[in-house]
Amino acid sequence: MLCDDIVHAELVGVMKLAIVGGGLGGCALAIAAAQRGISSVIVEKDPGWTPLSSGIFLYANGLDSVRKLGALDDVLANGWSSTDGKNIYYDQNGDVIAETHYPTSMPGVIPPIVGIMRSALHKALAARVKDLGVRVIIGREVTRFHDSGTGPVDFELSDGQSETCDVLVGADGIRSSFRRALFGPIEPEFTGFGTWRSLHEKPKDLNAKIMMMGVGKRLGIMPLSDTMMYIYATTNEPDNPRYPRELMPSIMQEKLKEFGGPATNLLPQIKDPEAVFYTAVEEVALGLPWAKGRVVLIGDAAHASTPYMGQGGAMALEDGLILAEMLAASGANPETLLAFGERRYERCKFVQRVSRSVGDKGGLESAADCQQRNINLRESGQQDVDNFYKRMFAGN
Numbered sequence: 001m002l003c004d005d006i007v008h009a010e011l012v013g014v015m016k017l018a019i020v021g022g023g024l025g026g027c028a029l030a031i032a033a034a035q036r037g038i039s040s041v042i043v044e045k046d047p048g049w050t051p052l053s054s055g056i057f058l059y060a061n062g063l064d065s066v067r068k069l070g071a072l073d074d075v076l077a078n079g080w081s082s083t084d085g086k087n088i089y090y091d092q093n094g095d096v097i098a099e100t101h102y103p104t105s106m107p108g109v110i111p112p113i114v115g116i117m118r119s120a121l122h123k124a125l126a127a128r129v130k131d132l133g134v135r136v137i138i139g140r141e142v143t144r145f146h147d148s149g150t151g152p153v154d155f156e157l158s159d160g161q162s163e164t165c166d167v168l169v170g171a172d173g174i175r176s177s178f179r180r181a182l183f184g185p186i187e188p189e190f191t192g193f194g195t196w197r198s199l200h201e202k203p204k205d206l207n208a209k210i211m212m213m214g215v216g217k218r219l220g221i222m223p224l225s226d227t228m229m230y231i232y233a234t235t236n237e238p239d240n241p242r243y244p245r246e247l248m249p250s251i252m253q254e255k256l257k258e259f260g261g262p263a264t265n266l267l268p269q270i271k272d273p274e275a276v277f278y279t280a281v282e283e284v285a286l287g288l289p290w291a292k293g294r295v296v297l298i299g300d301a302a303h304a305s306t307p308y309m310g311q312g313g314a315m316a317l318e319d320g321l322i323l324a325e326m327l328a329a330s331g332a333n334p335e336t337l338l339a340f341g342e343r344r345y346e347r348c349k350f351v352q353r354v355s356r357s358v359g360d361k362g363g364l365e366s367a368a369d370c371q372q373r374n375i376n377l378r379e380s381g382q383q384d385v386d387n388f389y390k391r392m393f394a395g396n
Helices: 024-035 060-068 072-078 118-131 177-183 245-255 312-330 334-362 367-392
Strands: 016-020 039-044 055-059 080-082 086-091 096-101 113-117 135-138 142-147 153-157 162-165 167-170 189-201 209-213 217-223 228-236 276-283 295-297
Touching: 016 024, 016 162, 024 039, 024 118, 024 312, 055 060, 055 118, 055 228, 055 312, 060 072, 060 312, 060 367, 072 113, 072 118, 086 367, 096 367, 113 118, 142 167, 153 167, 167 177, 177 295, 189 245, 189 334, 209 367, 228 245, 245 276, 276 334, 295 334, 312 334, 334 367
Parallel strands: 016 039, 016 167, 039 135, 086 209, 167 295
Antiparallel strands: 055 113, 080 113, 086 096, 142 153, 153 162, 189 228, 189 276, 209 217, 217 228
């Protein structure tokens, strides 16, 4: 399905974007730009152009962006869809705390939740990029750029090739070199948490998203397709350690050993280092502006969030769609790029605040505090979900 409000090429002339980074935000921008007749090139440093990770969950607002980009059918075919949005909370012993349901904005069209391998989501978006004839340069980086402020931006690739564009977009992730070039040493902030992920075969009877709340940690069990699922866990890691890859399975098992119930049969399966991923949880706290001249940041480069609300990918997809919309409507000029950041800032900060709050509750280390948290989940968990998605569905 294509977006209904495509703006044709004659409205934007020969505008050209250079997008540095071919992740979710970069692909979304390239697709949305092509739908509006805007030319773009993606520069991706990974020669394989394949994300190294396990899974991702998309909720209804993120899935609406996927629909507008024309990739929803592919995502639904390759992921796991929840028709009722059910999320079951357990304590670490496997006793049910509460059950909540995520909403959808388009019943019968968009499911409330889809779990999918991140590589499968990327493949669906990359296919749309290629179908639309977007040029993609892989295995190279932008090593230099010059923005005169009054004309095209000149940039040079790591192979010495020089090019120009009307807008240069830094979609190069949480450790963005473009953020440093534009605004100085604004580095990701470590939050004190780490995330663990492991891939598993999906039990046939797993038909809901599960979240287990422990003391100082939590563990999610999340389907990704008809045959695959992953464990997603967060632990308090105040010293920001680095774990050897070959030891990650045994460390992950040890850290999560107190979880029973739905996790009982899954934890012993954590054996293959290639199927286990650990990352420190970081945020990017970049204030406005997100642009300087004709260079602009999107996605994690501008507003990387903690993962607890599953909205980081959704915000990057929205960034791409909205920036393309604004460029088509107002042209490739510094004012448009500044206005893009102003339009997106409060929404992205809201997601960061809520996600960080949820993460902090999951990291509570006092048994009494955890007991009160679980009581609050029973009493107001569904209302909290409804209030959050009411704002998510309200627009950008």
